[in-house]
Amino acid sequence: MGDLSVSQVAVRKKLLAMFFFIIAFTLSLVGRLAWIQIVRADELYDQAWDQWNRSIPTRSPRGSIYDRHGRLLAGSNTVETVVALPPRIEDPRLTAELLAPLLEMSADELYRLVTMHRHSIYLKRKVEPEVSQAVRNLELPGIVFTTEGKRYYPNGTLASQILGFVGMDQAWAGVEVYYEDYLKGREGRILFPSDARGRQIPHEVRRYVLPKDGMNLYLTVDETIQYIVERELARAMLEFQPRQAMVIVADPRTGAILAAAAKPDFDPLRYGDFDEKYWPLAPATQSFEPGSTFKMTTLAASIEEGLYNENEYFFCTGYASVAGHNIGCWTAGRGHGSISYLLAVESSCNPAFINLGQRLGKEKLFQYINAFGYGQKTGLDYPGESAGLVFNLSQVGPLELATSSFGQGVSVTPLQQVMAVSAMANGGYLMKPYLVREIRDSDGSVVYERKPEVVRQVISRETSQKITWIMENVVLKGSGINAGIEGYRIAGKTGTAQKVGPGGTYIGGEYIVSFIGFVPIGDPQVIIYVAVDGATRGAQWGSQIAAPISRRIMVDVLNYLQIAPSERPPLPEARLVEVPELFELTVNEAAALLDTQGLLLRLVGEGQYIVNQTPKAGAKVPQQTQIVVYLGDSKALPGGAIGLPDLRGFTAREVGDVLNWLGLHLAAEGSGVAVGQEPAAGTPVQRGDLIKVYFSSPLELER
Amino acid sequence: MLQAGNAALRERQPLPPGRIAAPAPRARARTFAPGKKGVLVLLLFSCFLLGLAIIGQYSSMVALQYRLGRAEARLAALRDDYRHLELEAARLGSLARIELLARSELGMREPESDQLKILTASSSRENGAKPKE
Numbered sequence: 001m002g003d004l005s006v007s008q009v010a011v012r013k014k015l016l017a018m019f020f021f022i023i024a025f026t027l028s029l030v031g032r033l034a035w036i037q038i039v040r041a042d043e044l045y046d047q048a049w050d051q052w053n054r055s056i057p058t059r060s061p062r063g064s065i066y067d068r069h070g071r072l073l074a075g076s077n078t079v080e081t082v083v084a085l086p087p088r089i090e091d092p093r094l095t096a097e098l099l100a101p102l103l104e105m106s107a108d109e110l111y112r113l114v115t116m117h118r119h120s121i122y123l124k125r126k127v128e129p130e131v132s133q134a135v136r137n138l139e140l141p142g143i144v145f146t147t148e149g150k151r152y153y154p155n156g157t158l159a160s161q162i163l164g165f166v167g168m169d170q171a172w173a174g175v176e177v178y179y180e181d182y183l184k185g186r187e188g189r190i191l192f193p194s195d196a197r198g199r200q201i202p203h204e205v206r207r208y209v210l211p212k213d214g215m216n217l218y219l220t221v222d223e224t225i226q227y228i229v230e231r232e233l234a235r236a237m238l239e240f241q242p243r244q245a246m247v248i249v250a251d252p253r254t255g256a257i258l259a260a261a262a263k264p265d266f267d268p269l270r271y272g273d274f275d276e277k278y279w280p281l282a283p284a285t286q287s288f289e290p291g292s293t294f295k296m297t298t299l300a301a302s303i304e305e306g307l308y309n310e311n312e313y314f315f316c317t318g319y320a321s322v323a324g325h326n327i328g329c330w331t332a333g334r335g336h337g338s339i340s341y342l343l344a345v346e347s348s349c350n351p352a353f354i355n356l357g358q359r360l361g362k363e364k365l366f367q368y369i370n371a372f373g374y375g376q377k378t379g380l381d382y383p384g385e386s387a388g389l390v391f392n393l394s395q396v397g398p399l400e401l402a403t404s405s406f407g408q409g410v411s412v413t414p415l416q417q418v419m420a421v422s423a424m425a426n427g428g429y430l431m432k433p434y435l436v437r438e439i440r441d442s443d444g445s446v447v448y449e450r451k452p453e454v455v456r457q458v459i460s461r462e463t464s465q466k467i468t469w470i471m472e473n474v475v476l477k478g479s480g481i482n483a484g485i486e487g488y489r490i491a492g493k494t495g496t497a498q499k500v501g502p503g504g505t506y507i508g509g510e511y512i513v514s515f516i517g518f519v520p521i522g523d524p525q526v527i528i529y530v531a532v533d534g535a536t537r538g539a540q541w542g543s544q545i546a547a548p549i550s551r552r553i554m555v556d557v558l559n560y561l562q563i564a565p566s567e568r569p570p571l572p573e574a575r576l577v578e579v580p581e582l583f584e585l586t587v588n589e590a591a592a593l594l595d596t597q598g599l600l601l602r603l604v605g606e607g608q609y610i611v612n613q614t615p616k617a618g619a620k621v622p623q624q625t626q627i628v629v630y631l632g633d634s635k636a637l638p639g640g641a642i643g644l645p646d647l648r649g650f651t652a653r654e655v656g657d658v659l660n661w662l663g664l665h666l667a668a669e670g671s672g673v674a675v676g677q678e679p680a681a682g683t684p685v686q687r688g689d690l691i692k693v694y695f696s697s698p699l700e701l702e703r
Numbered sequence: 704m705l706q707a708g709n710a711a712l713r714e715r716q717p718l719p720p721g722r723i724a725a726p727a728p729r730a731r732a733r734t735f736a737p738g739k740k741g742v743l744v745l746l747l748f749s750c751f752l753l754g755l756a757i758i759g760q761y762s763s764m765v766a767l768q769y770r771l772g773r774a775e776a777r778l779a780a781l782r783d784d785y786r787h788l789e790l791e792a793a794r795l796g797s798l799a800r801i802e803l804l805a806r807s808e809l810g811m812r813e814p815e816s817d818q819l820k821i822l823t824a825s826s827s828r829e830n831g832a833k834p835k836e
Contacts, residue, residue, distance in 0.1 A: 154791075696806065
């Protein structure tokens with residue numbers, strides 16, 4: 001019995017131990033369950049969601065960009081991307097070799113991609129439809145396609161610097177990048193439960209994140225005005241062969257930019273083939289010394305402060321002595337002599353403006369310089385705008401005051417000048433410039449509308465009217481005469497600024513010539529700024545290069561905008577001037593002579609002296625006629641074999657005249673301006689040879 | 704049902720003498736009245752119809768989903784076509800192309816400055832033209 005009791009006690013103990021063990025085990029399981037189900041529930045649910053579900057991205061097309069009249073400037077389309085699924089590729093080497101010529105990639109690179117340990121990999125993104133069709137025709141196992149959006153610019157290079165461009169996944173320049181958040185839209189997603197192989201379980205769509213289409217931008221830019229501007233810039237690049245040329249056309253009443261461009265520019269579809277320095281819109285991102293166009297600021301300040309009297313006389317000796325330095329007038333030492341302030345302004349006399357600056361004093365002058373917006377960003381909705389550079393008041397001594405008075409020692413952007421002169425034109429209001437006037441969603445509803453914004457009133461309406469009248473005289477009788485258009489009242493000012501080199505010193509013989517003007521006086525609707533940097537053909541004067549470019553653009557713009565002439569144009573006879581004798585003169589002497597008559601100088605050939613001209617001396621021609629001259633080192637037309645001059649940029653009539661002088665025959669092809677020639681410029685030719693010249697729109701050269 | 708039938712048969716047989724009629728068998732309680740049977744049939748039939756309706760509704764929903772999917776795909780394709788055509792129209796209507804065609808195919812050229820005459824509104828009126836209203 002005793003043994004039995006001991007045995008029963010032992011069994012009971014074991015049972016009890018087992019009981020407690022089971023209880024503890026159960027409790028630990030319950031605890032673990034609570035840990036999983038309560039404490040880590042959310043985290044584990046999310047992990048499980050990712051395991052059970054697959055998502056397909058649904059891409060929405062990027063918003064389009066339109067001009068002010070709704071004409072498409074940039075749009076998107078769907079194209080295919082070639083994708084490899086390496087586990088399903090049967091013969092990687094053959095696949096790589098077959099795809100290489102179609103995708104324009106090396107077979108080795110493709111082989112490396114298709115043998116990677118990945119479920120899928122992009123081989124080439126956003127290929128053209130014909131390429132994807134050719135790849136599809138190969139019916140290669142493991143090669144599939146997915147669709148993506150691709151940006152297109154139907155007008156090619158037109159407005160490329162304003163628009164910018166889009167890389168593989170995001171925008172990189174222009175309004176494309178400035179308005180990226182509006183344009184790109186939002187990628188959508190379809191989330192669905194999947195089986196172990198990743199296949200969708202039917203009818204089990206659990207969540208659908210709707211894609212949001214990109215919004216559409218409506219610019220202030222007018223496609224037609226932009227085209228006119230770019231065509232004339234391209235022509236200027238041929239005619240004057242400068243380093244760079246740029247134009248802004250704006251509405252001075254609102255600050256809306258109607259057109260803006262610089263040449264050289266770039267093709268947004270092949271942006272990688274162009275130098276990065278041509279990507280930004282130079283008129284907003286580049287600053288340089290403005291030269292005489294800046295004098296309007298000094299003049300406006302002087303008039304507003306009552307320090308300018310147009311009937312007062314000033315004596316220009318050819319230079320002004322300031323703080324021990326002689327600052328020369330552009331007349332190269334001759335001086336204007338005794339002239340009224342009105343004439344001094346019309347003839348852009350540097351010492352007269354230095355005198356006006358000294359009357360104002362540095363505080364007042366720089367107060368107006370700052371009030372007109374110089375030295376600050378204008379606030380244009382465009383990336384990378386430059387603020388320019390003006391002296392701090394503490395840095396301004398007598399020399400800085402003097403040079404700033406006539407546009408030296410300051411660095412400003414063309415856009416700042418356009419806004420400042422707009423204020424002078426519109427009654428004194430400095431406007432904030434803008435490029436996008438409206439943003440609409442994909443349904444066409446307006447989500448943002450830009451209204452003209454006044455920054456401040458800088459000068460009074462009376463001062464504005466006065467300065468407009470003075471600028472009108474510059475175009476009627478002064479250096480702006482070559483910008484005049486019959487029947488229209490135009491105000492303007494030319495500028496010729498010496499270029500500053502990297503060391504801060506002026507570069508001899510290198511100039512930026514410019515013209516700024518607005519039309520029509522009384523109700524200015526268009527303001528234009530033209531700058532040509534480093535022209536290598538022609539006299540480097542604003543009146544000879546920038547003013548005629550402005551005139552050509554404005555003639556077409558006024559016609560396009562249907563702005564009627566405000567007054568009866570002068571009779572043709574009244575505009576006739578006599579062509580002066582230019583034989584044996586240098587280029588600068590001839591330019592000075594022609595400038596006073598309102599005639600234009602065009603150069604052919606190389607050399608120091610003018611040896612021939614057309615029309616001949618004594619002929620009566622209308623103002624703004626181009627006088628084509630042939631240059632040579634000896635004072636006679638060359639005989640025997642001669643180097644064929646560069647004829648690009650000339651009209652058919654001018655080319656005919658030049659070849660006729662040289663005893664050569666013309667075979668013309670096309671119409672427009674000369675864009676090419678056979679033989680090439682510089683090739684030795686004999687009298688009687690046939691020269692083939694191709695004429696076209698200058699923009700054709702860019703395609 | 705078979706039990707219920709036998710019970711009814713037993714009821715119709717006469718009892719032997721001296722025997723007291725036994726209480727009604729328990730099976731009698733389980734017999735169905737004709738009205739209840741009809742309700743049951745009706746219920747089953749209703750369930751059947753309801754099932755059919757649910758299946759029909761479900762298959763109709765699936766069919767609608769397919770139609771919706773096809774319509775969405777069609778809409779996406781049409782939008783894609785629209786974008787294609789919009790780009791093509793813009794390319795064909797570009798000013799550079801029009802100028803090129805005007806020069807090369809129509810032989811057009813810009814007028815020389817001496818071929819242009821500027822008219823003002825006043826000179827038009829003097830020439831008898833009616834002012835634009």
